[in-house]
Structures are given as structure tokens and as C-alpha cells.
Amino acid sequence: MFKIVAKREMAERTVCEFKIEAPDIARKAEPGQFVVIRANETGERIPLTMAGTDPGAGTINIIFQVVGKTTALLRSFGEGDEIMDIIGPLGVPTHVEKLGTVICVGGGTGVAVMYPITKAYKEAGNHVIAIIGARTKDLLILEEEMKAASHDLRVTTDDGSYGHHGFVTDVLKQILDDRNDVELVVGIGPVPMMKFLCKMTKEYDVKTVVSLNPIMVDATGMCGACRVSVGGRTRFCCVDGPEFDGHQVDFDELVKRQRAYLTEEKISMDQFMGGIPE
């Protein structure tokens, strides 16, 4: 059992942050890695990326958006509650090195995944430009943290309620037009965003890394649920990823595989909401 020591509601109460006691994981986790969570005895195993760790305090932070039954259930947990299983750290850590100028682009809850990675690139001596975006101002997360983790933070909202009116990729395009010293773009967010971003950086011939979030079960390379096509080869996101060369990823296949259980997800969610009137 893993105890929740702090809870923070973010972004219109659809995004939530837990600080969880998990000393062994906190000691080992590196940026880019993730954990698998099973909330209770009847729960499913879902991968969630760590937004930070505190090895001294023995805690890990996870940020998640309520998208289905499991995340809705998790959000109903409060401080002092316990999560039945947390397995990690899993996946290959982000390969961080000093490259020069690095642009870190985070969309939606992808910003949570991006935060420790951004920090790591800055600490490695890179000039880090961060671009974060959300549909609307209230859904924007980790602005202050991202500001501190980068040298230059740009913010966008789809509806123009805050920052640049438009998409993260608009701002990215401007920067790529303005400067020719960008060595790497890291893009993490909804699949359509990552797909569009990769199409753009390919035109500029800038190396691009994305972090993928397919459906997983065991997440230790045992089941193959998370297979993704990268450069025409099947890879297991859980052990070969979650980060891949964005220019090689088959995003269309990823989207289809992510939608494999939409019907069942709706049944689960309806049942859950029926049980907890709000």
C-alpha cells in the first residue's frame, strides 16, 4: 500500500496531483520514467508518469487528468488514503546531455511529464525554451514550475484566454523560423499535437523526441499491449520507451490502439458515476 501524503487539485478539478510515499521508487526514479498504478483490488493497471520525486522525503509526485474510471476513482482519494499498488520506476530514463538550445513543448497534462525533463535539460547546461499550452486558461498546469525549470517560457491557449492565442506548434514554428541553433525539440502531449509537431520539426530537420502513452498492462515487457511502430519496427513502449524519435513514430496507429477499449471505458465510467452521485 502506498500512502497519499498530499493532494492538489489543479486545472478546473480535472487534473490532480498526488504526493505519494514510495521511498524505493523515489530513490531510483529518473526523469522520463513512469510508474504503473493499481488503485484497488478490482482496479486496472495504468501507467502514469512521475512529475517529480523527492528521494530525501521518499515521495513521488504524479499528475493525472480525469479521463476515465480509474483516474476518476483516483481523484476521489484524499490525503491519508492508500493506493494498493505502485510499480516502478519503469521505462528508459530521458537521455539528457548538453546540446545547446533545446525546446520543450508540453500540451495538456503532457506538461506534467515534461516538467522533470525540462529541469534536467536546464541542469545539463542547455539553453531551454519551454512552450506549454492548454485548451483554456483554467486547464493550464505547472506554469510557475515550468518558468523556473526553463530559461524562457511561452504559454498558449487554444481559446486565447491566456498567453498566445493558438497552439503550441504556432509558437514553436515562430522560434524555429527565428533561430537556427535549435538542437532538439521534445514534445509531449496529446497524440494529435505530437503528430503535428513532428511533421513541423521534420520540415525544419530538427531532431525531435516524443514520449508516448499507449495502453499498458504489466509494463515490464511481458504482454506487448503497448506495442508501437517506430521506423517500421514494432517496439514495446514500456521497456523500449516511452521516449522515441518522433520522426519515426506511426502516430495514426497509436491513436487507433489507444481507442481500442472506448466502449468498455464508457461502461466502466458510467457505472462508476452512477455509483457516486456528484
Place this chain on the structure above:
Amino acid sequence: MAEKEAKGKREKVPRQEMTEQKPEDRVRNFDEVPFGYTPEQAGLEAGRCLQCKKPKCIDGCPVEIDIPSFIQLIYDGDFIGSARKLKEQNSLPAICGRVCPQEDQCEKVCILGKKDEPVAVGRLERFAADWERAQGEVEIPLKDPPTGKRIAVVGSGPAGLTVAGDLIKKGHEVTIFEALHKTGGVLVYGIPEFRLPKAIVQAEVDYLAKIGVEINVDYVIGSIRTVDELFKEGYGAVFLGLGAGLPLFMGIPGENFCGVYSANEYLTRSNLMKAYLFPEYDTPIARGKNVVVLGAGNVSMDSARTALRLGAEKVRIVYRRSRVEMPARIEEIQRAEEEGVEFHLLTIPVRFLGDDNGWVTGMECIRMELGEPDESGRRRPIPIKGSEFIIDCDLVVVAIGAGANPLLPTTTSGLELNKRGYIVADQETGKTAKKGVWAGGDIVTGSATVILAMGAGRKAANSIHDYLMSGQKNWP
């Protein structure tokens, strides 16, 4: 003389069948298929044993159970005594009685079997173990005095459970590290409830916990801790019983369509995550109406029979060789056939077909013929040119075998791996190339049986004990 006399008398009793659920009933539930012997049946079957002076069955058993003795105890009506006799050599008799391929082991060499059907050793083993569990009289064994030595067992499948059980009884401190959230390895994620009820596995694990084994689930060794860190933390020996946790795929176009599962994923969803109870349990599983299972081993039969129980109207096993080469146990093939699974032999898919949503809709297949024997000694299947045809289906389970999961081997320095990625370990002792590290089960041999993994665990446990008690000097 007595033996001869007994033989004459006993031959009149036919091999006792277990009553079981009818095929038409059992395909609608996940309950175990056979009900097991009644005490009367067990007594009759035990009476068939010749109690040979030079029995062959013991040599036929990978863990050398004293088979005539445990059967005699059943015959004498001492069922608890029989279970304890079994446990002298086999810590998991309720499991082995169900999933061992006895027809290739003890029953194959049974002397009675030369003229008549062999004694049903597996069914008797199951009976004695079930009896003991049902009576709640599981004996707590006497442990040797504490040695102060600590052993880490990585993986809680049949090999790991055996090592843990053996070493705790020798007075050592044993800690199991399991990557999944539940102990049992393939016994819980792989083998379905209808073949091995999970309560039986849980009882075995509870027993180990009761006699002092510390069990940590959710621990991915290689990630949360390395093997070297385990040594630093004071473990004197590490046993790796990781299993062959890497699903193999065909490597043909369309394999990533939704609805194409590895057997590992399909069975893990159903067994470990209890997706067959969705939405009571949260994990979903695709319920295909028209299912194809690729491959013809035990895992294929398990997958096919699971698909039927999940509501499939048609389940076909597609296999590239012919019937005689099918690796599954005959009993499993028979049960699958009884339940209505169809077999399409000498057939191999060359690509999967799918719809616009990315769901599988069929497979293009090609027919095969058998040529000369290959390196496995089986006749090599050769594609017949121009024989392509389409099989429609809405769900595919790829059950063509497993490879070595690289997560731990690649994060552990000093291990020697073979060209297929399996850990090289001494056959007699389980010692690996790395000092203080043993390995056994599927991560050494590739996919094999529960009992062989247990046999490897037994040998490793003995070797670990000798090493720890002799000053941890000798290596290899």
C-alpha cells in the same frame, strides 16, 4: 508372491476417471473442469498401483516424488499422511497434480502401463493435496535452526516458490521479490482458472508466508533495485526465477491491429486482471465472436478455451505443422476439441487484415506441406505456392511461444546469456556465471513446464544452501 497375487486382483479395476463438468456447461463458466476423485475413487485407483519393488515412476518424476509410498498411504486411507509424503519432495502437489504432463513423466514409465493403463498418479497427487487443504490441516514443517543467511528470490513462479520453500525450511531468511502485484508468476497470470483455480496458488503462497518467507510484490528487480544492490543490502545469494516473459509475434504486416493479442496479454487480462469479470473488475478484454489462436501448445489451448468462455461463437486454432507435432498435452487438446475448438493445421498467416478503425478483420493465410525434418527433428513445414486464402476473424491470439525478457538480464553485470537471451546456468546446480547468483526455470530453459521449473528450483536451493553453509567460497 504377494506382488503377483495383488496384481491379479487389482487388474480388474479400470483406471478411474474424474467426474467433470460437461463441455456444454463448462464453456459458459471459468470454474475448474474436473471435480477430482472422491475418497472411494482415490482408494480404487490407489489399489491399482503394483507397489513395484523397483519402481520406474520415481525416476520419471523431475522432483523424484516417492510415488509408490504416497499412493500406498492413500490406499491405507491416510490421506493427510499421503499429502505430507508428497510434500517431502514437492512443495506444490495440488498444482503439479493438475498441470504436470504426467503422460510424459511418471505415468509414461509406470510398469502397470505396459499391459494396462498406467496408474493415474497425477489425479491421486491432486486428491491428496486437495484433501489436506480442505481439511485445513496443512502442516507447519519443522524448520532448522536459524542460520542468519539471507536469500533473495526474484520471481514467484514455480521455480521461485520452490526455492523459497526449500530454503526457509533449512533455517535461512528468504525474501521473494515479485514484479507483478500478485505472487504466483505464470500460475496466476498464465494458467486459467478453469485449469488451475487461483485459490490453490494463493494457498501455497500463504503457506510460504506462514512459515516465514517475506513476500514483496510490485518489485521489479533490475529497476527498483539491481542484483548488486541486493548483495549490498546483505543478501548472501540471489535466485533468478524470472520466467520467459517476452511474447513472440509473427512479425507479419498488420500485427498491430487492435484485436491482435499476444497470449501473454490475453491471458494476463483474463487471469491476473480478471477481465472475464468486467465491469466488476476494471480491466477490459476484447470479446471476439470469431477468434483465431495461432500456435498449438498448452498456452494456445488455454487461450482458445478462454475465448469460448468469453462468448466466442467460433474458435479456431491455426497451426503451421500437423497434428502429431502439436506441442500441447493430449488432454488439453482433447478438452479444447470437446468444447468445440476447431483445428486448422498446416496453415500459417502471412498478413493480418483490418478495418479503418484499425481493428483486425481477418488473416491472409497460406497452406503448408511437411518436408524433411528440421533441427528440432520435426518435419519442416513448407508453404504451398498459390494456396493463399482468407480466414475472417475479429480477434487473434498469438500463442507461438515466448522469449527471454531482457529487463533484468540486461541490467545485471556478470551474467552470461545465450544467443537467445536466456541466462546460462549450470544444469546440476543452477549456478550462473555471476558469483552468488543462481537461475532456474523458463529464464534458463525457455518455455517449459511447471515441474521442470520446480526441479530446477530444488537443485538451486540445495546448491545455495551448500554455498552459504560452506563460507560462500566456491564458485562456480
